Amino acid sequence: MRTLTIGLLGCGTVGRGFVELLDAERSRIRARYGLELHVTRILVRDLSRERAGVAAELLTTAPLDVVDGDCDVVVELIGGTHTAGTLVRRAIASGRHVVTANKALLAAAGAELFDDAVRRGVEIGFEASVCGGVPVIGALRRGFSGDSIESIRGVLNGTSNYVLCRMDEGLSLADAVSCAQELGFAEADPTLDLSGEDAAQKLAILAQLAFGEGVRRASVSGIASLRTADLRRARRNGEVIRLVAEARRVPGGVELEVGPRRLPAGDPLATVRDEQNAVIIRGRAIGEVTLSGRGAGSLPTAAAVMSDVIAIGISSRAGARLVA
Amino acid sequence: MRTLTIGLLGCGTVGRGFVELLDAERSRIRARYGLELHVTRILVRDLSRERAGVAAELLTTAPLDVVDGDCDVVVELIGGTHTAGTLVRRAIASGRHVVTANKALLAAAGAELFDDAVRRGVEIGFEASVCGGVPVIGALRRGFSGDSIESIRGVLNGTSNYVLCRMDEGLSLADAVSCAQELGFAEADPTLDLSGEDAAQKLAILAQLAFGEGVRRASVSGIASLRTADLRRARRNGEVIRLVAEARRVPGGVELEVGPRRLPAGDPLATVRDEQNAVIIRGRAIGEVTLSGRGAGSLPTAAAVMSDVIAIGISSRAGARLVA
Numbered sequence: 001m002r003t004l005t006i007g008l009l010g011c012g013t014v015g016r017g018f019v020e021l022l023d024a025e026r027s028r029i030r031a032r033y034g035l036e037l038h039v040t041r042i043l044v045r046d047l048s049r050e051r052a053g054v055a056a057e058l059l060t061t062a063p064l065d066v067v068d069g070d071c072d073v074v075v076e077l078i079g080g081t082h083t084a085g086t087l088v089r090r091a092i093a094s095g096r097h098v099v100t101a102n103k104a105l106l107a108a109a110g111a112e113l114f115d116d117a118v119r120r121g122v123e124i125g126f127e128a129s130v131c132g133g134v135p136v137i138g139a140l141r142r143g144f145s146g147d148s149i150e151s152i153r154g155v156l157n158g159t160s161n162y163v164l165c166r167m168d169e170g171l172s173l174a175d176a177v178s179c180a181q182e183l184g185f186a187e188a189d190p191t192l193d194l195s196g197e198d199a200a201q202k203l204a205i206l207a208q209l210a211f212g213e214g215v216r217r218a219s220v221s222g223i224a225s226l227r228t229a230d231l232r233r234a235r236r237n238g239e240v241i242r243l244v245a246e247a248r249r250v251p252g253g254v255e256l257e258v259g260p261r262r263l264p265a266g267d268p269l270a271t272v273r274d275e276q277n278a279v280i281i282r283g284r285a286i287g288e289v290t291l292s293g294r295g296a297g298s299l300p301t302a303a304a305v306m307s308d309v310i311a312i313g314i315s316s317r318a319g320a321r322l323v324a
Numbered sequence: 325m326r327t328l329t330i331g332l333l334g335c336g337t338v339g340r341g342f343v344e345l346l347d348a349e350r351s352r353i354r355a356r357y358g359l360e361l362h363v364t365r366i367l368v369r370d371l372s373r374e375r376a377g378v379a380a381e382l383l384t385t386a387p388l389d390v391v392d393g394d395c396d397v398v399v400e401l402i403g404g405t406h407t408a409g410t411l412v413r414r415a416i417a418s419g420r421h422v423v424t425a426n427k428a429l430l431a432a433a434g435a436e437l438f439d440d441a442v443r444r445g446v447e448i449g450f451e452a453s454v455c456g457g458v459p460v461i462g463a464l465r466r467g468f469s470g471d472s473i474e475s476i477r478g479v480l481n482g483t484s485n486y487v488l489c490r491m492d493e494g495l496s497l498a499d500a501v502s503c504a505q506e507l508g509f510a511e512a513d514p515t516l517d518l519s520g521e522d523a524a525q526k527l528a529i530l531a532q533l534a535f536g537e538g539v540r541r542a543s544v545s546g547i548a549s550l551r552t553a554d555l556r557r558a559r560r561n562g563e564v565i566r567l568v569a570e571a572r573r574v575p576g577g578v579e580l581e582v583g584p585r586r587l588p589a590g591d592p593l594a595t596v597r598d599e600q601n602a603v604i605i606r607g608r609a610i611g612e613v614t615l616s617g618r619g620a621g622s623l624p625t626a627a628a629v630m631s632d633v634i635a636i637g638i639s640s641r642a643g644a645r646l647v648a
Contacts, residue, residue: 021470021609028472032536127467133610135467142466143451143459146345146630148352212356271595285345285623286457293613303609306470315639 003036004313007071007096009043009063009087010078011051014101014128017298018075018305019054025306035313041066043078067091073312075305076100081108092116092124099308101128101301107201110208123315125308130202131156131277133300134293135307139281140209147283149210151248154279155272156202158295159186159193160223160243162275164260168231168240173224185275185296196222196258199245203256206279207247214253221259234262240270327360328637331395331420333367333387333411334402335375338425338452341622342399342629343378349630359637365390367402391415397636399629400424405432416440416448423632425452425625431525434532447639449632454526455480455601457624458617459631463605464533471607473534475572478603479596480526482619483510483517484547484567486599488584492555492564497548509599509620520546520582523569527580530603531571538577545583558586564594 008015022037029035042058043066044051051059060066063083067074067090074091076098078084084105091098092113100106106113106129117124127137131154140149155161162185166176177194180186192198200220207215223243234241244261247254263270268290272278277295282288294300332339346361353359366382367390368375375383384390387407391398391414398415400422402408408429415422416437424430430437430453441448451461455478464473479485486509490500501518504510516522524544531539547567558565568585571578587594592614596602601619606612618624 017609024608025470025472029470033469133467133471133607134613135463138462138467139459142635143457143462143628143631145357145634146349146353147457147627148349283457283627284348285341285627287618287621287624289458289615289617291613291615294611297611299609300611303471303607304467307467310469311466 001030001034001036002313003038004073004309005071006037006039006309007041007066007069007074008039009066009074009076009084011042011044011054011059012077013298014301014305015042015077016051016054017302018077021299021302021306023053029310033310033314035310037309037313040071041069063087067096068094071096073097073099073309075309076102077305079104081105085109088113089116092120092122095120095122097122097125097312099125099128099305099312101126101305103129103198103201103205107204110205123312125312126205127308128301128304130205131279131293131295132297133303134277134279134291134295135304136206136279136291137209139289139291140206144210144281144283144286147285149281149283151246151282152203152206152210152279153244153246153269155242155269155277156245156279156295157193157199157243158275158277159190160199161272163194164223164231164241164243165274167226167228168235170228172228173226194222194224196220196243199243200256200258203245203247203258207254207256210247210281211249211254215247216253216255218255218257219259220257223260226260238265239263240265242269242272244269325354325358325360326637327362328397328633329362329364329395330633331365331390331393331398332363333390333398333400333408335366335368335378335383336401337622338625338629339366339401340375340378341626342401345623345626345630347377353634357634357638359634361633361637364395365393387411391420392418395420397421397423397633399633400426401629403428405429409433412437413440416444416446419444419446421446421449421636423449423629423636425450425629427453427522427525427529431528434529447636449636450529451632452625452628454529455603455615455617455619456621457627458601458603458615458619459628460530460603460615461533463613463615464530468534468605468607468610471609473605473607475570475606476527476530476534476603477568477570477593479566479593479601480569480603480619481517481520481523481567482599482601483514484523485596487518488547488555488565488567489598491550491552492559494552496552497550518546518548520544520567523567524580524582527569527571527582531578531580534571534605535573535578539571540577540579542579542581543583544581547584550584562589563587564589566593566596568593
């Protein structure tokens, strides 16, 4: 049995989900992978807040208690680029592995962080940064490693898709957004989702993995200016409007585009329901592979984080890779 | 740059696809993974047969020239359980990694081979054994490692699905099978596909990965006794018939079932077209994730083999895991 110690940065929705999931899965992970996962410190903003299921003595408001403390892996779930970036860089520099769900940080500084990690011989897991529990990062990193990828096309923002599905049923954009907020699918400020920026960040991460160099953002637009009548008009033509993120090879590189698109009802992306995500990866040899599922939420995202933590735990031992 | 030497057992459809794909992807694999993949010997049955693109001096009819020869990885593509099993055991015993597309061998002797491999500190890659280029093995081994899997449900046999789609259009079973044979989707003897046995073998591999112990086969039936009128009747009720493979937890273990099922037209498996495959994995935390794509064919299967070879090449070097 090997113990892997974990420093947790952030105890919001995903952080609490991670602690809850670890409690539920601890004995299975022990039996299956021979791994004892142990959270040693948890960074929070406010010590006084009630957090059911989280051991109060692990909490700290001092980031360096976590990052410089006793941990093999730093799990970064605070989001944003500034503080998160500083802490992730410090963790890597001191030889700690990093698992992050932070798409903004990776979209902004991924290449630099990955270079740092290679130099320090540590790993960065980021399955949770795109499409929650849908293992699209793993598919690109490993499943498609033997093939040249030609294009990636997907519905990467669950909030927008939920809003479009409600508008398709007749709600106004404002009412659909309220509805999404009530159900927890949209932030108080939904700008990042509705503008297409969240989908563009996720697409940038996927494209970086799939194509490496030469990726360039062509255009990003969202659904904020759509009206219910636009969806009704599309519907009359047998079409559905979806916020589509697409990366494809063009002469001299790869272009990224995000925007609302009218799709024939038979398009695989037209059938993506509510807050679901779907990604279609087209490889030269493999053809099209579609992955779909819940792209967000506390437990799905926490499970993606957990899968990266386990992979790091396994890969640091000899001969045990097989059973993973 | 690290060189990984490969001994290839078999040069049929997938074997030739592997050689072709390696030629096409060699420079990308070199640049991206720092890996030089080098096929050292190829086992064939008949030296005199014409094989475009395959270097004749690599061919041999003596299995031990390959398995005992200069290779880090043995890629087993001959199929069947007897000879393939003997050669795979010998490769593992001599410390070679193994990559195989052989679902019959894994369904029959997987647990024993995996134990051998762990003892010898080598890896067995088998992404190609289920659903060709659709990375479902990777999803179960890694993406879902943090979650408890509750069920697996899928269309795992492309031949049967192709036949059902043609029968749905009015063809008889016999004509639909001929059609599949002409297009290369069905073997001269399609029994293994039509009986549900091929799907059952694949399901057994997935269930072993997902659930480990306690997996038991409840019932396996195929589509050989279906008639076009059955599909017509289902269609009139808004239903579609698919050959569904399902593994789910029951008291005391996990039960596997394969058989033709009537599905509502909105079921994700009802929309699986022609020779496509689809797998729906349900995790307790993650919910349902669907993976779909071409489940067979020379190049998709070869690409799955290649992804395992690359993973082995990468994991035997320190610090380079990240860029994969």
